[in-house]
Amino acid sequence: MTDILPFLxxxxxxxxxxxxxxxxxxxxxxxxxPLVDEMSLSRVGSLHGLKxxxxxxxxxxxxxxxxxxxxxxxxxxIVDGFLHITNVGGIDVRVLPGxxxxxxxxxxxxxxxxVVVMPPARFxxxxxxxGILTINYLLVDTGLLPRDISRKVRVGDLVSFANQPFELxxxxxxxxxxxxxxxxxxxxxxxxxxxxKPHDWDVWAVANVQEEVTFLGAYSSAFELRPQIAIVxxxxxxxxxxxxxxxxxxxxxxxxxxxxxxxxxxxxxKLKELAERLEIPWFLDVTxxxxxxxxxxxxxxxxxxxxxxxxxPLRYMHTPVEAVAVKDIQRVGRLLAEFVASLxxxxxxxxxxx
Amino acid sequence: MLSFGNAQLKLLxxxxxxxxxxxxxxxxxxxxxxxxxxxxxxxxxxMMGSVLAMKRGRARxxxxxxxxxxxxxxxxxxMIVADDGEGLYRFETVGGIDVRHLVGxxxxxxxxxxxxxxxxxxxxxxxxDERTRKVPVDALRIDVGIAGKAKVGDRAGFAxxxxxxxxxxxxxxxxxxxxxxxVIELFKQSLPNVDLCAAFSVQEEIGLRGAKVAAQYFNPxxxxxxxxxxxxxxxxxxxxxNMSYNTKLGLGPAIYIADGSTLHDPRLVRFLRETAExxxxxxxxxxxxxxxxxxxxxxxxLAGIPTVSVSVPHRYxxxxxxxxxxxxxKNTINxxxxxxxxxxxxxxxxx
Numbered sequence: 001m002t003d004i005l006p007f008l009x010x011x012x013x014x015x016x017x018x019x020x021x022x023x024x025x026x027x028x029x030x031x032x033x034p035l036v037d038e039m040s041l042s043r044v045g046s047l048h049g050l051k052x053x054x055x056x057x058x059x060x061x062x063x064x065x066x067x068x069x070x071x072x073x074x075x076x077x078i079v080d081g082f083l084h085i086t087n088v089g090g091i092d093v094r095v096l097p098g099x100x101x102x103x104x105x106x107x108x109x110x111x112x113x114x115v116v117v118m119p120p121a122r123f124x125x126x127x128x129x130x131g132i133l134t135i136n137y138l139l140v141d142t143g144l145l146p147r148d149i150s151r152k153v154r155v156g157d158l159v160s161f162a163n164q165p166f167e168l169x170x171x172x173x174x175x176x177x178x179x180x181x182x183x184x185x186x187x188x189x190x191x192x193x194x195x196x197k198p199h200d201w202d203v204w205a206v207a208n209v210q211e212e213v214t215f216l217g218a219y220s221s222a223f224e225l226r227p228q229i230a231i232v233x234x235x236x237x238x239x240x241x242x243x244x245x246x247x248x249x250x251x252x253x254x255x256x257x258x259x260x261x262x263x264x265x266x267x268x269x270k271l272k273e274l275a276e277r278l279e280i281p282w283f284l285d286v287t288x289x290x291x292x293x294x295x296x297x298x299x300x301x302x303x304x305x306x307x308x309x310x311x312x313p314l315r316y317m318h319t320p321v322e323a324v325a326v327k328d329i330q331r332v333g334r335l336l337a338e339f340v341a342s343l344x345x346x347x348x349x350x351x352x353x354x
Numbered sequence: 355m356l357s358f359g360n361a362q363l364k365l366l367x368x369x370x371x372x373x374x375x376x377x378x379x380x381x382x383x384x385x386x387x388x389x390x391x392x393x394x395x396x397x398x399x400x401m402m403g404s405v406l407a408m409k410r411g412r413a414r415x416x417x418x419x420x421x422x423x424x425x426x427x428x429x430x431x432x433m434i435v436a437d438d439g440e441g442l443y444r445f446e447t448v449g450g451i452d453v454r455h456l457v458g459x460x461x462x463x464x465x466x467x468x469x470x471x472x473x474x475x476x477x478x479x480x481x482x483d484e485r486t487r488k489v490p491v492d493a494l495r496i497d498v499g500i501a502g503k504a505k506v507g508d509r510a511g512f513a514x515x516x517x518x519x520x521x522x523x524x525x526x527x528x529x530x531x532x533x534x535x536x537v538i539e540l541f542k543q544s545l546p547n548v549d550l551c552a553a554f555s556v557q558e559e560i561g562l563r564g565a566k567v568a569a570q571y572f573n574p575x576x577x578x579x580x581x582x583x584x585x586x587x588x589x590x591x592x593x594x595x596n597m598s599y600n601t602k603l604g605l606g607p608a609i610y611i612a613d614g615s616t617l618h619d620p621r622l623v624r625f626l627r628e629t630a631e632x633x634x635x636x637x638x639x640x641x642x643x644x645x646x647x648x649x650x651x652x653x654x655x656l657a658g659i660p661t662v663s664v665s666v667p668h669r670y671x672x673x674x675x676x677x678x679x680x681x682x683x684k685n686t687i688n689x690x691x692x693x694x695x696x697x698x699x700x701x702x703x704x705x
Contacts, residue, residue: 092477098512098673115677132487143524148520241497242475242493243479245479317477
C-alpha cells in the first residue's frame with residue numbers, strides 16, 4: 001500500500017469551503033487522473049472519476065462518494081480594517097478565538113493570513129458578559145492597515161482555517177478539514193488498490209460539493225450517475241476528552257460500518273461479512289435517524305439507491321484540530337477496494353429483504 | 355536613529371518561536387546569552403534563572419549612571435499535571451490565559467517540542483446551553499497522539515509561528531520577546547555615560563518575581579522596564595467611540611504614567627516625553643489604569659529605585675496570536691537609545 005500521508009497532508013493544507021471547492025478539487029483531480037479512465041465535473045462542481053470494470057457492457061456501476069467541502073467563515077462586514085464574519089456550515093464558535101485563518105481576499109492575488117479575535121467584555125453588550133461569544137461579536141485581524149483592507153477585502157470573501165497539519169504520535173494526523181478530506185484519502189487508496197485488482201463493475205469515484213450545507217453534491221451526482229449501488233465515506237465520532245457516549249469509537253481501532261434507516265441492510269451485511277473474512281477490524285455504528293451524511297441524500301435519489309455508509313473514527317469533529325489514525329483510513333480504502341472486486345455481475349439481483 | 359532591518363527582525367523571530375513558560379525560560383536564556391556575551395563586561399545567570407549582563411560606559415566614574423533595563427523572558431503557557439493514558443494529559447495554565455482561547459489549538463510540549471492539540475467535544479454531540487458555555491481547563495486535555503508520551507511537569511506553549519504581514523508582526527509571544535530583543539539591541543550600542551545593567555528576567559507572568567531579585571543585585575540609579583502592553587483599539591459593537599483602548603497600534607512606544615502596581619517616576623516620564631519630542635519620535639501615553647509590569651517590583655526594591663516603563667503595544671494579549679507594528683518597535687528602540695545617550699545624574703538628583 002502506498003503512503004497516503006503526504007497526499008492527506010496536502011488535502012488539509014488547502015481550503016475548499018462549501019460552494020467554493022475548486023482549490024481542493026484541483027488537487028484531487030491531479031491525484032486521480034492516472035488512477036481513472038475518465039474524469040469530469042458535475043454541473044455543480046463535484047468531481048467524477050470513472051474507473052471502468054472488465055465486465056460485459058452495459059456494466060453496472062457502484063458510486064463511492066466522499067464530500068470534499070469544508071466548513072469555514074465568510075466576511076460579513078468591514079469596520080476600521082477589522083472583518084466581521086459569519087459561518088459557512090456548522091462552525092463551532094468555541095474554537096474561533098485565537099484561530100489562525102486565511103482571508104481569501106477578492107482584491108488580492110494572495111490569501112491574507114489573519115487571526116480570529118475576541119473583543120474584551122467591556123466592549124460588548126452586558127448580556128454577553130465573558131462567556132462564549134457568538135460569531136457576530138468576533139473579528140478577524142490581518143495585521144494590515146484599514147486602507148489596505150478596504151482595497152483588498154470585500155463583504156462575502158471567504159475565510160478558512162489555516163493551521164498546518166500536525167503529525168501526532170501513533171500515526172495520528174491532526175488538522176482542519178479532515179472531515180472529510182480523510183475520506184477522500186480513503187477513496188484514493190481504494191482507487192490505487194484497484195489498479196492491480198480485477199473488477200467487473202464500473203466504479204464512480206466522486207468528490208462531492210456542499211455536504212456541510214445542503215448535500216447538494218450527493219443529490220446531484222447520484223442523480224446524474226445513477227449507480228446501481230452507492231457507498232458514502234465519512235467520519236464517525238472518536239472517543240476522546242468530553243466524548244465517550246454510545247456514538248463514539250476508539251481512534252485507530254478500525255472501520256465503522258453504519259446501520260440505520262439511511263443505509264440498505266443488505267449492503268451493510270455484505271460489507272460486514274467481507275470485513276470479517278479479511279480480518280479488517282470493524283465496529284458497528286448505529287444512527288436511529290438522519291445519519292448527518294451524504295448517505296441521507298443518495299438513498300432517496302431517483303428510484304432509490306441501495307446505499308452503505310463506511311466510516312473511520314475522527315476526534316474533535318468540526319474543530320481545526322480534528323484527528324484521525326492513518327491506519328483506519330488505510331483500512332477503509334482496502335475494504336472498499338475488496339468490496340468492489342467482490343461484486344459479481346448479478347449482485348443487484350441478489351439483494352434481498354429479510 | 356539606529357539602523358534597523360532584517361537582522362533585528364530575524365532575532366525577534368528566533369526569540370518568538372521558542373517556548374519559555376514562566377519557570378522554564380531556558381530556551382530564551384540560551385539565545386540571550388549568545389547575543390549579549392560578546393558585548394558584556396560581566397554576565398551571570400542568577401539563582402532565579404534570570405540573565406544579568408553588565409556593560410560599563412567609557413566616561414569616567416562620577417559622570418556615569420547605573421541604568422537597569424529590564425525585559426522578561428517568560429511567557430504564559432501550560433504545565434502537564436497528570437497522565438490520563440493513551441496520550442491524553444491533564445494540564446493547568448501558567449499565567450493569565452483566557453480559557454476561551456484553548457479549544458481547537460495546537461501546542462508544543464516539553465523540551466522535545468512534541469506536537470499536540472487541545473481538542474473539544476464535537477458540537478454535534480452537545481445539547482442545550484453546552485454550546486454557549488465556557489469549557490473549563492479541567493475538562494480539556496492535551497493530546498499528543500495515541501502512542502504519545504509526555505511527562506508530568508512538562509511545559510507546553512502555543513504552536514503558532516512568527517510571521518510578518520505588511521506593517522505588522524504576528525506571534526504568540528510578542529509579550530515580551532519584543533522587550534528582550536529591544537534590550538539586546540540596546541546592549542550592543544556604545545553608551546559612554548551609562549553602566550548598562552541588563553536584566554533578562556524570569557517569572558514576570560506569575561508575579562514579577564525575577565525582576566525583584568535582579569534589581570536587588572544591580573542596585574541601579576534608575577530602571578526602565580521594557581515590556582509589551584495590550585492595545586484594545588478595536589471597534590465597539592454598537593459603533594460608539596472606544597474610550598478605553600489602553601494603547602493603539604501605530605502611535606509609537608507607550609510610556610507608562612501609572613498602572614496597578616506603579617506610579618512611574620515623573621522625572622523619568624517627563625524625560626522620555628521630552629526626548630521623544632526633541633528627536634521627533636512618535637510616542638503615546640498608556641492610558642493610566644490597572645495591569646502592571648516588572649517596574650512595580652523594581653521600584654519597591656532596596657531603598658527604592660526611580661523606575662519607568664516603556665512598552666511596544668500589541669493586540670490580543672496572552673492569546674495564540676498577538677499583533678504588533680514593526681514601526682512601533684523601531685520607535686521604541688530609538689526612543690530608549692536616544693534617552694540612554696543623554697541621561698545624566700542630574701536627571702534624578704532633583705525632583
